[in-house]
Every structure is written in structure tokens, then in C-alpha cells.
Amino acid sequence: MEWQALWLSLRLSCWTTLILLAIGLPAAHWLTFSPRRWKFLVEAVVALPLVLPPTVLGFYILLAIGPHSPAGRLYATLTGGMLPFSFQGLLVASVLYSLPFAVQPFASGFAAVDGRLIEASWCLGVSRTATFFRVIAPLSIPSIVTGMILSFAHTLGEFGVVLMVGGNLAGITRTVSISIFDDVQSLNYAAAMHTSLALLGISFVVLAATYGLRRRVWAAWPMN
């Protein structure tokens, strides 16, 4: 049983979800409310990780954050470290990989908010930022939660990208999906099954808890 890998995956998923919340909300807000004609191009770019095979995406992320790229060199001068084969590198890759899973639900939630409420808020002199936090975001809570759950779950099960960017280092980049794959490759089917069952169990509990908390009326049976 690979508790270390499981713990690493959970940490990676939590951090990815938090970062996606921080950058996904403004991105989705811009995509929903911007009057720019060319925003469909940005929408397409955000959705690209859905299309590319994960190992291909991972290979290009590796090139993009490696020591020969401007981004990689900038990171090296700023921190003295390197992104590939590090937890931070995995985080960058996971955020890119799960971007559409956060931004798309956020954006569709924002789009469903009644425009009259937003305009009423503006007319009452509330700033755009305050309107977002006091009107749009509260009315989009279910979509925001959905986006967060999807990002979390997608990162937890991430394989191809981690495979390319991570380098399979115990405790740093060996996530649970990599460790299960390793066990299968080494013909340790029993160990793979144990870890898979633990992953299934934890994922089910997390998802069930989140969906449960989203219910308006908490009850085991319908009350009416």
C-alpha cells in the first residue's frame, strides 16, 4: 500500500484546486462578461487540454518549463531551482491540465446569473468587483463547487502528464496513479489492487461528502 503516494496525490489535488479557484474565477468572469469579439479564441485555448493526449501535453510542458525555455530560465534565476521533476513543476502541469475542468463550469454558472440582478447592483453604486463577490459568486456556488470537484478529481487521477513531467520520485512526484501503474508493470497486481481500492474509497468519500454538502436540505430521505 502506497500511503506516501496517496498523500502526495491528495496534496497535489488540493493545491491545484486552490490555484485553479484563484485564476479560474477571474478567467471565467472575463470569458463570460467581456465584450471582446475574439474571446472565443481564448475559450478554445482554455479547452485545448481536453483534446491533447496527456503524454503529449506533458512532453510540451516539460519543454516549456525545462532549462532551455525562457520560463524555465526565469524560474531558475528567481528560485535557484528547476521546475521539472519537482512538486512545483507538477503543480504547474496539473493547473494547465485541469484548467478547462475549472473554468468551464465557473463560466457557465456565471452566464446563468440573471443579468438584471447584476445591473441592479451596478445601478445601486456597487463596484464591479463587489458585485462579483456579493451577487455573481453567491448565485454561482453550485457551479463553482462543481468546478472545484472536477479539478480535484481530475488531478487525483492524472497520469500521463505526471508521467512526463514528474520523473517518478518517491515522496516528490510519485503520485498514486504512477505508483499503481508501476505495480501493474512489475506484475504486483495485488499491491496495485490494494492501492486502487484505497484511491477509490477515498475518492468516493470526498466526492460524496462534497455532493452531500451541496444539498439544500440535508436529509437522508426526502422529507416532503
Add this chain to the structure above:
Amino acid sequence: MSVTRFTLCAAALLSAACSTPPSPLRIAAAADLRYALEDVVKTFHQQHGGVRIESTYGSSGMFYAQLVNHAPFDLYLSADVQYPRKLAEQGLTLPGSDFTYADGRIVLWTGNGSGVDVERLGMDALSLASVRHIAIANPAHAPYGRAAEAAIRSLGIYDAVKDKLVMGENISQTFQMAQSGAAEVGIVALSLAIAPGAAGQGHYWEVPRSAYPRIEQGGAILKWTKNPEAGQALRAFLLAPEGRAILKRYGFSGE
């Protein structure tokens, strides 16, 4: 005119349906064979003609798991001898058909931009401060990874460099880590370092064969093959001097 054409078409369709083409020979081949096997198949075709050959490349362990579940391949060419032997023990191969066809060789490979002179330094390149990551295949299940680890250990520098090691799932992915420059040096298969796709991108230094145990590559013909003659013929071709010469040209050594 249209009636004639219709009749002709119908006749063509019927004849195509009646004479079912011979089923192709399907090969499940280790990823390091990608270029070598294409050449082998081409030469084999020139001599034997006839049967169509379809190759699928991938990880030997993955194929093993699929073959245990009766994946519809005729011939299995693994990067290891253990997998075909295990299949034979379970009675999933034609009796006596498992064989060893080549030995893999490993090299230190570095991209042109890395500034590491592997050709001059050899294994000492691994200890350089500028080499921060060394990509190897995962020794837990990849034969090339086991060889790379053994080579590092045999030089007594394992403890000094073990924190630099990053692991790929298979040898081609390991090579990609080095190609991208994210790992300054990779310990990869010679067959990949000299492959057409990689030539000119970097330099390599061959690790002396005394530094690691043989990477025997074995194969077997599966029990459920519909094409045992073609399978046997290709197996014989791989073992004959001509087949061995091709494999050698692509960076494998045989006895």
C-alpha cells in the same frame, strides 16, 4: 453501360467477399524495436512475400498483461526474457517457441545544448555538478532501467548520484526526458540514440558491456495464432544471420 458497371462492381464485391485474405501476422513489439523491426519486416517481405505483417509497439509489461488475457497477437517480441518465459510457463505460447533474439545495449545520451561532453567523460559525466538530473527507466520493471542502475553501481558512484536519478516508465519516455533537456543526461537504449528520429540531436557514449548484466530480449509465438507458419518463419528470420545483422545495425547485439 450502367448495367455493365453494376455487374462488374457486384462481381468485384462478391469475389472480394468470397476469397477472404489470409489473416495478417500481428506482432506485439517492445518500444525499442520500432525502427529495427520495420527494417526486419521489409527484408522479410522481400524474401517471403505473401503474409501481411502488422506491428504494435508498446511496453513489454503492458503487452504481457494483455497477452495473459489472450490479446489477439501472433508473435510477442519483448524487451525482456522473463515475460515470454512466464507466458510459456502458463502454457500460453506454442511449445518450444520462446526464444532470445537480441541483447540491448545502453548509452549515456545528452542533447547538443547541454554542454556535457559525454564522449570524453564517459560515466564521470554523471558526477558533474552541471548534471542535475539523470533520466533512467524505472529499474522496478524496465530492463534498461535495471541495466542503468547496475552500471552506476558497478562504478561505485550510486550513492553520489542517486538523488539525481529521475525515472521514466519505459525507455522511450526516458529518452524524451533527456531530449527535452529537462534531464541533462539520460541512460537509454543504443537503438534509440542512433534511431533516425534522434540522429544529430545529441551525443552518446556507450556504457561498457561489462558494467551491467545482459539485457536479453526474448519473444514467443502465442498459442492462439492463426498463422503459425508465418510466425515461425519470422522467428527463424530473426535468429538467422541476416536478421541478426539488421538488429545489430540498429544497436542490438546478438551472439
